[in-house]
Amino acid sequence: MQFNLDINGERHALDVDTRTTLLDALRDHLGLTGSKKGCDHGQCGACTVIVNGRRINSCLTLACMHDGDEITTVEGLGAPEDLSPLQLAFVEHDGYQCGYCTPGQICSATAMLDEIKAGWPSNVTGDLEAQVDASIEEISERMSGNLCRCSCYPGIVDAIRQVAREEAGA
């Protein structure tokens, strides 16, 4: 099946099996292997990408359903010599070890901070109608869809908090 994906600001024409997931299209057909396959069933978050501004599990969606969608992968957030604030903070706080869940964590965190800014509540939000902030508990709950077996959660939370604080101060 033929369709187009707009990835990291660039249009890509694809002709793939309808069964091809967005994740496999990125990894196997477009050479964008930053998005990782950890479980292929939406159970780990390693494949997280941002579609039309929202973080999703790219393993649980068909590529052909995203014709014309705006997709941002970790490669689009920053390059090694030009890292995003979150990417830099992950390095500084050692918010990763093996690095396999890391692109998913960073894509997830990038969009998650926007969700907080938009005032979305979470399961640990005390008052559903009050302002939410990027507390440790809020970040931890909102990042719980990204497993890290190296268990770098403390570093991940520190990295995200730092960026949230920087953004709030800016």
Next chain:
Amino acid sequence: MRSFDYVRAGDTAQAVREAGSEETRFIAGGTNLLDLMKLEVMAPGKLVDITRLDLGGIEETADGGLRIGALVTNSDLAADARVRRGWPVLSRALLAGASGQLRNKATTGGNLLQRTRCYYFYDRGEPCNKREPGSGCAAKDGVNRILAILGTSEHCIATHPSDMAVAMRALDARVEIEGAEGRREVALGEFYRLPGDTPQIETVLKPDDLITAVLLPAPAGGRQIYRKVRDRSSYAFALVSVAAVIEVEDGVISKAQLAFGGLGPMPWRDADVEAALVGAAPSAALFDRAADILLAEAKGYGGNDFKIPLTRRTLAAVLTQATEASA
């Protein structure tokens, strides 16, 4: 995953037209359907993509309720200011489910149709009457810690995994369905079917029926609580959950709407439990009696026996919280 034909529907009528066979499935969020297709637990020959249909809005209805389009994502529904204010138990239930990423994709209609998380349903190497009618139920004598204690049959002990649907059941939601014969509404309580000897049939939907919306009646008021008990603090299915809408007036319970997750093949509600509560003064003894009624027919299968006392304790805690004088 077997090959399938893919059709993108432009409008609801086309979607309904394209469906109509057992081989066809609608796809929206896809978070459960693709999960199951990858394991060939489900193997449709045709997918009708309904994501471009105009079913993504939340509108207020004339009676003060809400009409929630079937394609509204779990995230949008949970964050909707009206829902947070008027139907907070629904926001809470949604936020207790899955992960941020999944809630961004999963839709209202799809969430209602989630399949069970029974290990044996997911495993093509094992018998399962829901997946392969007549093959048997491996769960009854297998590992069944997460499975049902209410509404089961000798053919199936699966649970329905949704959190959202539990809150909706407590809120008396109705499902709006578009089919070949036009539009109809079904109360959520009548939408699901017990497994009996046909556990493969889970709802009243016909193959060409498309859920177009969920309707919530006007805000129920009261104190609204969703409590989910699970094996880790986030990103896990409920072992037991309770959605409660409780109102106390003059020291007596005046309203009690209770639904339960993790217990049965559908979001569970028991009118007798609510009847026993309404008109009575809150007390530990009353809550115990409510649990007695709820669990009168409960049956454990070994590994899930603990759900019976767990439900009793959780229900009591929720009712205690809901009936406490506000601080």
Next chain:
Amino acid sequence: MTLETIRHLKHDTPDHDRRLDGMAQGVLGTDMDRPEGPLKVSGRATYAAETAPEGMAHGYLVRAATIGRITGSNAEAVQAMPGVLHVLEDERMIRNAAQGMAGKSPVQKQGQAWYVGQPVACVVAESFEQARHAAQAMMVTIEPDGTHAFDAESREAQVETPEKKQLVQGDFDGAMSGAAFSIDNDYRTSSMSSAAMEPHASIAQWDEDGAVTLRGSYQLLRFNKNELADVLGVAPEKVRILSPYVGGGFGSKLGLAPEAVAAALSAQVLGRPVRVVLHRRQVFETVTRRSETKQRIRLACDAQGKLTAIGHENLVSQLPEEVFSEPVAQGTHFQYAAPNRLVGHHIARIRRPAAGSVRAPGEAVGVTAFEIAVDELAKAAGIDPLEFRLRNVPEKHPENGKPFSSSTMEATLREGAKRFGWEHTAPRQRREGEWWIGTGMAGCVRVNMMIEAHARVVLTGQGVRVECDMTDIGTGSYAILTQVAAEMLGFAPSQVETVLGDTDLPPASGSGGSFGAASTSTAVYLACMELRERLAAKIGVKETELTLKDGHAIHDNRQTKLSELLGEEEWRALGHLEPGKAGQDVRQATWGAVFAEVAVSDVTGETRVRRMEGTFACGRILNLKTARSQCHGGMIWGLGLALTEALEHDPRDGHMVNRDLAEYHLPVNLDVPQLGVHFLEERDDWANPLQAKGIGELAICGSGSAVINAIENACGVRVRQLPATLDRVMEGLAAHD
């Protein structure tokens, strides 16, 4: 022509020179960022499945759904499916992953399905989607071959009791019966999975000379190379393995796994590259798991709380014909002093998927159960559990009298208690709403090991290159080896390039058993010492009088640029560490103490860890940042072991029921509080010339007990079957109601 000289060390004696303390660059031991970090956080680090050689085909494994003799299949029908290139049913396919450091083929298929989930075929197709569907359509006929046991504790299980693994010292029974206080309990830990985030993946490609290159995800490349050669029946020189980035190991990638063999065999048949990636469910089943354990622990002490008897008898499970068995009592042999001792080790041969090394085999579950038992005895004796431990610190190895290379148990306990603010309290004293609050503590211990390692260091006037087949599985090898070379040769880390994960490079230790950083760093250190000696000789000073810093050689108040000294030359040296008597003459170990605060719901039995503080002594810390992260990992693994992780096996056929990441519950972000980690300053001269020891496993060896002990302190419920899921806690709570 460049000359490569070799410096070899047979490690027989302690190294008191501590040369590293005399270096001047000042980068070792700092919290330097990982040099590969920017690649990892931008998605540019390339893992095993992420190259696509021209013409690559895709393989997908087929699983046995029952146990028995393989008698046929529908391979012909599958071969005719769209896109299918080959159906591999080769007898050389392996039953399960090789054990760590095997260096030879594991049990091969032999026409048998030994356990449910065994890979029995591989379908190769043009695309991943085609291969997956065809593999799912493949049916292998399996004739039952008798009845089997599926539970180590079942009466049908055949149990082996290897003589070498039993120990009796003194009068154990007498000490038990005459004791002032004693306990006798059974503890159980669950079957568990490493569950590294990157599923095993291999891309195999043969060249016209009959040599195979495997891009894989492995921990111990020099062993894996021999394993693959043995499986394929080719000379090891014909095998090259590349693993520059490994998405987590934790033991699961120690040994060659089925996907590598399937990829190599298929690629040979087809004459084109083949990629096989394990589905997550296949990772669970075909890669070795941690055995469940039943541990009978008997302890006795006198009225003052001095241990008089220690008994630790263990039952573990394993498939037939696997050599490994979980060494549960490894830490018990020396953690505490007591004159009368009994250790039992029993292996039940059952048909669950193969067991193997998972992060800290032995102590992870052994110390964890033991430290719960110690808590129980301290309570029985009415003594603060911290004080009880302090009264039983061994001065020397309690069984053979050998000295400890360093003894930091007491220091970690005291420092940890101070940092946490430890106060001994009675159970069920603190409550916040429905939540009981309590604290618990435990000691941690893990044996320290070194294995043979080589590394090459190349020095030029502009910088340094480190080369070996070492892996970085997240442990920090890239950072640490860079720092060692930078420190020794006086360059900024940015001028050091570390190249790893290629068996064409000198064979290092690989990553496992917490031996990687210390063993391979020692090889790098040796190579650097060799280069320092050569530089000193060229300048005409003694090595000890030579300071190297910022690309300069400094001696006798003179400073010379290395670029001037070396000109265009490239100096090479090979470091070779060979373990010797230093590992046998003393007991080397790492020690720690973990303190935890938990909240337990009086309603549901749910436990939330609110605070955890770890204090560890692991010799010289090479990189503070990666060391801390390793300890975070260990502590969180301890939390998972204590609270959430259990593989459920079907009682009827042993298959793993919850083999996915939705139902096998790794701790998630919200389960984990912010953790405190502190290292004691230590130099262990026996360990190696760096005085550094293993870090990666220590924190899991006891952390879980601190959580379990805290649950008891919170709500009065003693859980002896791990994980302490809410139903197990709730059962105890109900007894208090």
